[in-house]
Amino acid sequence: MRIALTGATGFVGRHCIDRLATAETNIQSWYRSGTPTPQKHVQWIRGELNDDDSTTRLVAGCDTVIHTALSRSSDSFMSEPEDPVAYYETNVLGTLKLIEAAQKAGVTRFIFLSSGAVHDIVADDLPLDERHPLWPTTLYGASKAAVETLVHAYGLSGKMNIATLRPVAIAGIDTPIERSKWHALIQSVAAGKKTEATGGGKVVFVDDVVSAIDCLLHSDANLAxxxxxxxxxxxxxxxVATLAKELTGSDAELIGPAKESKRSLCTDKIQQLDMQFSGEDKLREIVQTLANRP
Incomplete structure (x- = not known):
C-alpha cells in the first residue's frame, strides 16, 4: 500500500507515520519548509494544501489518501483567521482539489479527518450521533463541516470510496511535550501546587485516532x-489531576468539583467495524509520561 498523507508534520500526522510506515506501507507526505528528518518508508514532497502542482505530485502512484492537514495562521485550531476567505479557499477548495486529484490518480480509498467542532451547538432532543445536524460556531468548524458535505457528495454518488472520521479533542504526547493536552495541569499537581481542576471534556487519544484510521484502511465495509x-x-x-497525585505522590490540593458530561457521543457506528477504544490504562500512561517531564 502507498499512502498520501497530508498534515504529516502535525500531531496526528506524526503518529500516523510512527504506526503506519512499514515495509508493506510506504507514505508520501508534504512538508512546507525546512528539511524534514529522513524516515524509513516515508517520501517527503515539498508542497501544501491548495497548491495544484504539489497536490498532483502527492497523490501520484498512491492507492490511499489520509487527509489530516489544516492550514491556519495561529497556534490554535479554534482561532478565527485573519483572512476568512483565504482560510476557506485553502482548507475547503484546497481539499476539493485534493479529492479531484486523487480521483484522477486512481486512488481507491480516501479518509478525511474532520472535528467535533462541527457540533458546537447540539439539540437537546436528538442523539449525538452521525445523523445530528452540523451547527458549528467557528470558521474552523464550518470548514470541516463543508468538507464533510464534499465527502457525502463524492461518496454517496459513487464517484469515490471516501469517508470521514470525526474526532473530539485529541489527547496524547505531542512534540514539544509542553503542547500536550493536560501538561500544565499535571505539572502543577506534580509540583505540589494548589491546582484548579474543574474543567474537562470529551477526548479521543491520538493512538485511538490512528487506530480508527487503520480500521477504515482495512475495512471491507461500504465506507463511501x-x-x-x-x-x-x-x-x-x-x-487527570487525581491520577497525577497518585502517580507522583504529590500532596497538591485540588479545587473541584469534577466536571461531568452532559451529553454522550455515540460511537456505535465505528465500533461495528471492530474499532476498540483505549481506556484507563492509556490515560494512566499519558499522565505518567507528562508527570515525569519538567
Whole structure:
C-alpha cells in the first residue's frame, strides 16, 4: 500500500507515520519548509494544501489518501483567521482539489479527518450521533463541516470510496511535550501546587485516532460517503489531576468539583467495524509520561 498523507508534520500526522510506515506501507507526505528528518518508508514532497502542482505530485502512484492537514495562521485550531476567505479557499477548495486529484490518480480509498467542532451547538432532543445536524460556531468548524458535505457528495454518488472520521479533542504526547493536552495541569499537581481542576471534556487519544484510521484502511465495509464519530470517553481535569497525585505522590490540593458530561457521543457506528477504544490504562500512561517531564 502507498499512502498520501497530508498534515504529516502535525500531531496526528506524526503518529500516523510512527504506526503506519512499514515495509508493506510506504507514505508520501508534504512538508512546507525546512528539511524534514529522513524516515524509513516515508517520501517527503515539498508542497501544501491548495497548491495544484504539489497536490498532483502527492497523490501520484498512491492507492490511499489520509487527509489530516489544516492550514491556519495561529497556534490554535479554534482561532478565527485573519483572512476568512483565504482560510476557506485553502482548507475547503484546497481539499476539493485534493479529492479531484486523487480521483484522477486512481486512488481507491480516501479518509478525511474532520472535528467535533462541527457540533458546537447540539439539540437537546436528538442523539449525538452521525445523523445530528452540523451547527458549528467557528470558521474552523464550518470548514470541516463543508468538507464533510464534499465527502457525502463524492461518496454517496459513487464517484469515490471516501469517508470521514470525526474526532473530539485529541489527547496524547505531542512534540514539544509542553503542547500536550493536560501538561500544565499535571505539572502543577506534580509540583505540589494548589491546582484548579474543574474543567474537562470529551477526548479521543491520538493512538485511538490512528487506530480508527487503520480500521477504515482495512475495512471491507461500504465506507463511501460515511461519517464515523471517534471518542475515547469523557475525561475531567479532576480525574487527570487525581491520577497525577497518585502517580507522583504529590500532596497538591485540588479545587473541584469534577466536571461531568452532559451529553454522550455515540460511537456505535465505528465500533461495528471492530474499532476498540483505549481506556484507563492509556490515560494512566499519558499522565505518567507528562508527570515525569519538567
Amino acid at each position: 460517503g460515511q461519517t464515523y464519530n471517534i471518542c475515547s470517553g469523557f475525561i475531567s481535569h479532576y480525574q
